[in-house]
Amino acid sequence: MGADSNLCVLHADVVTPSDVDLPPHSLPLTFFDVKWLRGPPVQRLFLYRLQDHHHHGNVQQLLSDLRASLSKALNLFYPLAGHVRLAPDTNRYELFYQPGDGVSFTVAEYDADVGDLASDGPVQVAMLAPLVPSLPKGRAVLALQATVLLGGRGVALGVTMHHTAGDDASSTHLLHTWAALCNGAVEMPPPPVLDHTLVADPRGLYDIYCQGMPSGGNEMEFVTSSVSSVPDDQLVATFTLPQEVLTAIKEALAGEATRHGAPPRRCSSTLAAYTFIWSCYYRAKKDQEQGHAKTTHFLFSVDHRARLKPPLPATYFGNCSIPAIAVTRHDELTAAGTGGLFAAFTAIANALEEVVSEGYPERWDGCGKRVMEAAKAGMMFVVGSPRFRVYDVDFGFGRPAKVVAVSGAMPGAMPVADARNGDGGVEVGLTFSAGGMEHFQRCFSDAMHAIGM
The missing domain is CATH 3.30.559.10 (Chloramphenicol acetyltransferase-like domain)
Incomplete structure (x- = not known):
């Protein structure tokens, strides 16, 4: 696809929670979660305009701040650093985290102007698609990409989260927390409640929603992107x-x-x-x-x-x-x-x-x-x-110029x-x-x- 050639990946690594003492943790999936196992991820794009004073050094510091604050946010949302698997010796799925797990974080440059991408449009979907990452293989549930746009005049933050891990209320809760940590907010959003045993299932909906799922959890692989192929005229x-x-x-x-x-x-x-x-x-x-x-x-x-x-x-x-x-x-x-x-x-x-x-x-x-x-x-x-107030996701360099649900x-x-x-x-x-x-x-x-x- 032509737009892909405009993207230059500078580096890709994994961001882990900053708390090295977090123990392994299993979060059992509920019937609300398992119905999304075979679906594609949710992919959002946040486009930010940078002021003229954001020269190369400042942009690099901005990217470093994003990475460091993400590491802190993952202390609260650490299951997102893990992956979905079948719990040992069961047929029940879980979101499993163990020390050393982390979230894919890609830094790239893109030869496109933030003003064009943030236009009310129409805008080619194919121009936006390279700015949201795919999920890594292995049933990871979260991937992030920070892309510096033409001439350093903008930054695009692509967020890809598998629906199995959480709905839009949950994913935007993460984003508001991450942004507050990055911008040094005095008042933080409340922490997430990670107790899935709060969801009762007296009607056996989990088994109903899991009908037709692979019997071997390791044989199942997620759909890793919603925009792997987009027509140029879309x-x-x-x-x-x-x-x-x-x-x-x-x-x-x-x-x-x-x-x-x-x-x-x-x-x-x-x-x-x-x-x-x-x-x-x-x-x-x-x-x-x-x-x-x-x-x-x-x-x-x-x-x-x-x-x-x-x-x-x-x-x-x-x-x-x-x-x-x-x-x-x-x-x-x-x-x-x-x-x-x-x-x-x-x-x-x-x-x-x-x-x-x-x-x-x-x-x-x-x-x-x-x-x-x-x-x-x-x-x-x-x-x-x-x-979900997506336009309030401010990492310290202003409100988004545009938020696009690319998926x-x-x-x-x-x-x-x-x-x-x-x-x-x-x-x-x-x-x-x-x-x-x-x-x-x-x-x-x-x-x-x-x-x-």
Whole structure:
């Protein structure tokens, strides 16, 4: 791939926890974790602009500081320095750490300007892919890459974490802790809770989710990258929904509810963003669909830390989310005016109510099957959440100019984050071919006009 030739790896080593007295530790995987064993890793890219005073010596010090603070952060998150294996003499998977284990840390240079890469786009996904590392072989769960961009005017930090080790709440907890250690913050994030025995499994979901897994754990290998092969015409662009737009969406939905004689329902800013983008996305695809009666699906994760009985601590490290799947018809989703918005919101709100309902855990055994059925029928799926505050990950050289969920840079994915200006808006990344991107941009503009913006 052409972009790979612009990358020059300077050195690659392993960063170990700075506490040499950490004992070996086994973290048993829960049923929330094992369902991700066969999936690809989550790969995020943080792009930072450097000020003019960051000459070569300062950049080298910056990279050294990143490495040293990572070593300290791993004292708290040391299971991430280990690897997944079958526990000895069992058929249960665990995340195992032993002294000497560490995290792959690559330093590179890249012949690309930070301003071009951090543009709202469209940007070639192939230009971003070399900046996120692959996981090492051997079922490692974390790899990092710090890349100096053209002329030292920027730094790209690529973070690759296997979903088996933790969800987005967990991975961003690590990042906020690492950044606080690097920038010398007075107040540190709370430490992670690493006790997986807090997750009860009375329904035997672990065994259900492990069906079809290799019987020999050492024969299983992780998918090490989500972007090992990317078409050159695949483009990613960022669409920001400021607070005033989110308010306009909510007002349009309230108006539609009144016209339908339906009681008003609570609509958060996140649900408003989901609603608007899902409707826009399928309006852009409408000309390519064959039948107007066909249904489509929208998948988003719902954190269950506070919903388990007993609830888990907010800082629990691992996976603890359940998929919510909204479903509606194409013709309803793409209805003129704000009718499509109302159909999207109604389906999403129904899905959320279902997944947090008292009796829904009885259906958790079928989650995987329902996701596969939705994917086969056609779905859009959310990556990330505004609540993870990715634009607050400041290592001491400023807030990110751009954060890209590179593993979510694929058709049908909807990466979401807090808006970088901190105004309470929502930032959405979408991926299309060049022609598809132009069509979506027109539909996005039309939808903005429909809500009076």
